Amino acid sequence: MPAMILLLGGLSTSGGTAPNPSQSSTICLAATAAALAAGRFTGPLVCSRKHATFVLAGRTRGAQFTIFDYRYRYLPDGGNVMHGGQKIVVFRRDKYVGQYALSPPPYAGVTVKGAQVRIRIGESPKITTLDFSRAPPQQALLDGYVVVFHP
Secondary structure (H helix, E strand, O other): OOOEEEEEOOOOEOOEOOOOHHHHHHHOOOHHHHHHHHOOOOEEEEEOOOOEEEEEEEEOHHHOEEEEEEEEEEOOOOOOOOEEEEEEEEEEOOEEEEEEEEOOOOOEEEEEEOOEEEEEEOOOOOOEEEEOOOOOOOEEEEOOEEEEEEO
């Protein structure tokens, strides 16, 4: 059976009609899926341990922001090639506030130290630091590419 894929933001799902986001909260990513839907997250929510990870990277100082590293792969309806990506997903308390879409491969390592989110592409020694002391930065230069915060 293919992985269930819930695509939010006006997209369709693999295998037919979109599941109800409130129902998906018990199926996919526990309560996080409901918060993502309520916050207007866009992109795929892949509900397969084989094809997706949604890992807590850390909480910024004072637990103002919670940062997740989301990596996924899926086969679109009628597709012959797997698609995938990586997103840095940002919550403030229990509310989804936005995301940065990265462009793997290679995947980026995401960690939190104090009020900073640190990103390292693959095995590169260079670390990009995002200052979350007040708010998520609107954009950053990451390995020569501009990544934009999408609220």
